[in-house]
Amino acid sequence: MISVMTNEENKVLNTNLLIPKTDPSKDKDYKIRTEHVDVFYKDFQALKNINLKIRPYTVTALIGPSGCGKSTYLRIFNRMNDYIEGFRLEGKVLVDDVDLYKDKVLLERLRKDVGMVFQKPNPFPKTVFENVAYGLKIQGVKDKHFIQERVEHALKQVVLWNEVKDDLKKNALALSGGQQQRLCIARTLAVEPNIILMDEPTSALDPLSTGKIEELIFELKNEYTILIVTHNMQQAGRVSDRTAFFYLGELVEEGLTKDIFLNPKKERTQNYITGRFG
Amino acid sequence: MIRKKEFVIEKFLQLSAIITILTTIGIVLVLTIEAFKFFTEVSIIDFFTKTDWTPLFSKKQYGILPLLSGTLLTSFIAILIALPIGLVIAIYLSEYAPRRVRNFVKPALELLAAVPTVVYGFFALMVVTPFLQTIIPGMSGFNSLSAGFVMGIMIIPIVSSLSEDALNAVPMSLREASYGMGSTKLQTARRVVVPAASSGIVVSVILAISRAVGETMIVAIAAGQQPRLTINPLVPVETLTTYIVQVSLGDVAHNSVEYRTIFAAGITLFMFTFALNTVSHWLKNKYRERYE
Amino acid sequence: MSRIIKINRLKNSGFQVLGIIGTLIGLVLLAIFIGDILMDGLTRIDWDFITSLPSRFPEKSGIFTAMMGSIWILLMTAIISFPIGIGAGIYLEEYATKSRLSKILEINISNLAGVPSIIYGLLGLEVFVRILHFGSSLLSGSLTLALLILPIIIVATRESIKAVPQSIRDASYALGASKWQTIQHQVIPASFGGIMTGVILALSRAVGEAAPLIVVGALAYVPFAPKTPMDDFSVMPIQIFNWISRPQHGFIENAAAAIIILLIITFGMNAIAIYLRSRWQKRISW
Numbered sequence: 127m128i129s130v131m132t133n134e135e136n137k138v139l140n141t142n143l144l145i146p147k148t149d150p151s152k153d154k155d156y157k158i159r160t161e162h163v164d165v166f167y168k169d170f171q172a173l174k175n176i177n178l179k180i181r182p183y184t185v186t187a188l189i190g191p192s193g194c195g196k197s198t199y200l201r202i203f204n205r206m207n208d209y210i211e212g213f214r215l216e217g218k219v220l221v222d223d224v225d226l227y228k229d230k231v232l233l234e235r236l237r238k239d240v241g242m243v244f245q246k247p248n249p250f251p252k253t254v255f256e257n258v259a260y261g262l263k264i265q266g267v268k269d270k271h272f273i274q275e276r277v278e279h280a281l282k283q284v285v286l287w288n289e290v291k292d293d294l295k296k297n298a299l300a301l302s303g304g305q306q307q308r309l310c311i312a313r314t315l316a317v318e319p320n321i322i323l324m325d326e327p328t329s330a331l332d333p334l335s336t337g338k339i340e341e342l343i344f345e346l347k348n349e350y351t352i353l354i355v356t357h358n359m360q361q362a363g364r365v366s367d368r369t370a371f372f373y374l375g376e377l378v379e380e381g382l383t384k385d386i387f388l389n390p391k392k393e394r395t396q397n398y399i400t401g402r403f404g
Numbered sequence: 405m406i407r408k409k410e411f412v413i414e415k416f417l418q419l420s421a422i423i424t425i426l427t428t429i430g431i432v433l434v435l436t437i438e439a440f441k442f443f444t445e446v447s448i449i450d451f452f453t454k455t456d457w458t459p460l461f462s463k464k465q466y467g468i469l470p471l472l473s474g475t476l477l478t479s480f481i482a483i484l485i486a487l488p489i490g491l492v493i494a495i496y497l498s499e500y501a502p503r504r505v506r507n508f509v510k511p512a513l514e515l516l517a518a519v520p521t522v523v524y525g526f527f528a529l530m531v532v533t534p535f536l537q538t539i540i541p542g543m544s545g546f547n548s549l550s551a552g553f554v555m556g557i558m559i560i561p562i563v564s565s566l567s568e569d570a571l572n573a574v575p576m577s578l579r580e581a582s583y584g585m586g587s588t589k590l591q592t593a594r595r596v597v598v599p600a601a602s603s604g605i606v607v608s609v610i611l612a613i614s615r616a617v618g619e620t621m622i623v624a625i626a627a628g629q630q631p632r633l634t635i636n637p638l639v640p641v642e643t644l645t646t647y648i649v650q651v652s653l654g655d656v657a658h659n660s661v662e663y664r665t666i667f668a669a670g671i672t673l674f675m676f677t678f679a680l681n682t683v684s685h686w687l688k689n690k691y692r693e694r695y696e
Numbered sequence: 697m698s699r700i701i702k703i704n705r706l707k708n709s710g711f712q713v714l715g716i717i718g719t720l721i722g723l724v725l726l727a728i729f730i731g732d733i734l735m736d737g738l739t740r741i742d743w744d745f746i747t748s749l750p751s752r753f754p755e756k757s758g759i760f761t762a763m764m765g766s767i768w769i770l771l772m773t774a775i776i777s778f779p780i781g782i783g784a785g786i787y788l789e790e791y792a793t794k795s796r797l798s799k800i801l802e803i804n805i806s807n808l809a810g811v812p813s814i815i816y817g818l819l820g821l822e823v824f825v826r827i828l829h830f831g832s833s834l835l836s837g838s839l840t841l842a843l844l845i846l847p848i849i850i851v852a853t854r855e856s857i858k859a860v861p862q863s864i865r866d867a868s869y870a871l872g873a874s875k876w877q878t879i880q881h882q883v884i885p886a887s888f889g890g891i892m893t894g895v896i897l898a899l900s901r902a903v904g905e906a907a908p909l910i911v912v913g914a915l916a917y918v919p920f921a922p923k924t925p926m927d928d929f930s931v932m933p934i935q936i937f938n939w940i941s942r943p944q945h946g947f948i949e950n951a952a953a954a955i956i957i958l959l960i961i962t963f964g965m966n967a968i969a970i971y972l973r974s975r976w977q978k979r980i981s982w
């Protein structure tokens with residue numbers, strides 16, 4: 127689903143490289159591959175030679191102490207780092223075999239396909255409805271009926287529909303923090319991405335709202351490939367299939383979540399998991 | 405000894421601060437007392453409803469509307485120029501321009517506000533009007549269009565600078581959310597950032613209007629000195645401020661009604677700008693709460 | 697889908713171009729205006745023009761009395777507004793923090809900043825010229841302008857003082873300094889660059905003002921340069937206004953020439969202010 131403009135023709139090809147959604151168990155390919163990725167902010171190297179492959183329809187947790195590069199890593203997949211002055215990336219970032227930094231990727235299209243949920247809920251100061259409809263509207267969708275349906279569907283996916291259906295015109299800022307974050311997830315789902323990036327999505331929420339979001343993540347992985355940054359070890363344990371441990375810009379270890387937690391291969395991972403630092 | 409010195413100094417500093425309050429009281433008192441005397445001789449109803457202003461003629465009429473309309477017309481034209489240009493600049497600087505460009509452009513634009521207003525008056529009369537006359541035949545040598553246009557250029561920095569501050573105050577996270585969904589910068593600006601900064605932008609516009617309403621020399625030089633109730637931008641008009649200048653330049657006896665007319669015009673102007681400034685402060689406080 | 701993206705991108709680039717044009721338009725117009733002024737007035741400027749008294753004949757007229765008037769006004773306004781403005785700023789930041797008085801003062805000052813300059817003229821006319829019997833003198837004029845620029849100086853002072861970190865004050869108090877000693881030896885020196893920037897910008901505004909001085913009774917025609925603060929006076933902006941209003945073309949040239957000199961003064965002051973500000977900002981990386 128990642129669209130590419132070939133350099134020669136400068137034309138848009140809609141290469142549909144997505145593996146059929148119906149039978150994820152048989153899928154042997156990877157949705158995302160990063161090969162020898164280095165990231166620099168000016169002279170500072172934030173990521174060092176990252177090699178990681180991620181399967182579709184899985185939840186991968188990115189853990190590690192603050193400043194180790196988790197957000198930086200996450201944001202290379204929708205190229206949100208592009209706006210940072212002095213940002214530079216070397217290596218390959220492949221999504222559906224499209225190199226996000228070498229092939230001519232349509233940024234607008236990429237970001238529709240790769241949704242992002244941020245640390246603090248950041249609904250637009252608009253109505254609940256307008257928030258969810260935003261992505262469709264900026265894509266030029268005019269069909270009111272279609273937008274209506276999509277909004278309703280997305281709000282149902284995040285289990286917010288019942289709470290807001292009577293007052294879709296309410297300002298989104300009037301919702302509670304947990305509701306706001308679910309709204310932000312719905313906003314992302316409404317444009318039908320196939321990858322969702324979540325950067326500490328529950329760190330600003332109370333335990334009850336956190337629980338709801340975690341349940342939601344568990345549901346969503348049937349349809350989406352999810353990368354989630356989290357500080358919370360229990361959360362990583364609860365929601366993720368696989369876990370990647372970052373430390374000082376390096377990927378120390380990646381594996382099944384239970385392996386990482388129960389028998390990590392590296393000592394640094396062990397230390398972090400048991401809370402000896404970070 | 406030190407105690408006493410500290411005390412004296414504090415009192416001096418306090419007095420300095422209190423001078424600003426005395427200034428306000430002084431302005432209000434002077435304007436109301438003289439205006440009050442004026443209204444013992446001229447009906448306040450006539451003042452606000454009559455459509456002729458001829459205090460310096462033998463047949464005296466004291467209807468403020470022509471002066472008010474002159475003020476509004478020139479200010480309206482100025483805002484018509486300053487709002488779109490100022491807003492485009494603000495959006496460009498806050499959303500598009502690299503930091504280096506912004507650091508250079510902002511002080512350069514402030515230069516527009518640093519030019520003395522008589523100089524703008526000269527531009528309006530000697531450059532803009534002759535130019536416009538080649539396009540619009542029949543335009544008078546004095547008119548509100550040139551004056552308003554040049555005034556608009558002058559107040560661009562008010563709109564652009566304050567609006568840019570408001571746009572910058574919109575949290576980065578909202579932009580990220582919008583970019584994250586595939587918006588272009590323009591879409592993000594139009595649909596997210598500008599609406600979120602709208603009250604700050606309104607404040608900038610109100611302050612710009614207030615500045616235009618109180619502007620004197622440009623209109624005194626280029627808009628003419630003929631009180632006239634009109635919306636035609638091509639003919640001479642007179643503003644409240646121009647009238648005050650006109651009387652001040654002539655020989656008018658103190659304690660005459662003519663003399664007091666400038667205070668009547670002054671209090672009208674003062675209340676007008678005071679209302680605008682009050683609304684803008686109120687709005688500013690309201691939106692300041694939003695992101696804190 | 698991709699058509700929409702193309703359109704959106706086109707609009708986006710279109711706006712970017714518009715933004716650059718918008719940013720340049722004001723500056724380009726200003727450049728055109730100034731170019732025009734230079735063409736009209738540059739040949740008129742010579743030593744005679746600067747040293748001659750006003751005259752009925754444009755070619756004999758000079759800027760001398762008005763320029764001396766402006767210099768007098770500038771100095772007197774500075775002397776009056778400097779201690780009061782800085783004093784009020786210090787009082788608000790260091791003494792009256794968070795009291796009700798400071799709240800009132802704050803609102804009041806921002807309101808004063810929005811009062812049109814001609815209204816200050818009316819205040820000066822009634823209070824200084826008439827009630828205090830200073831007449832239409834330099835003193836009345838500079839008192840009026842001092843009140844006019846006070847809010848600018850106060851705001852600049854407060855902002856510069858705000859930038860001084862509390863730790864410097866604490867260090868001074870810890871050494872046994874009194875409040876005023878701390879302000880005098882630590883706070884004022886640390887914020888002086890910023891304060892001066894504000895003062896110079898405020899004074900450059902005062903040099904360009906005509907309206908309040910006209911109301912106070914400054915004259916367009918003054919035969920001799922003022923010698924004492926109680927003398928009648930004219931200033932350059934008023935002289936320019938007067939020349940613009942005359943029908944003979946010669947006076948327009950004079951106006952253009954005087955504008956060039958006035959612009960050199962105001963832009964020069966602004967340049968100094970910007971330079972001071974950038975130097976001061978570099979220094980305060982505590």
Ligand SMILES: Nc1ncnc2c1ncn2[C@@H]1O[C@H](COP(=O)(O)OP(=O)(O)O)[C@@H](O)[C@H]1O
Nearest residue numbers: 167170172191192193194195196197198199210
């Ligand atoms: N915009 C930036 N400019 C320069 N350095 C940055 C920037 N953003 C992050 N960094 C640096 O990159 C490193 C990784 O940051 P980040 O990816 O945000 O870490 P994490 O999300 O794991 O806490 C940190 O050392 C941080 O200081």
Ligand SMILES: [Mg+2]
Nearest residue numbers: 196197198325
């Ligand atoms: Mg982070």
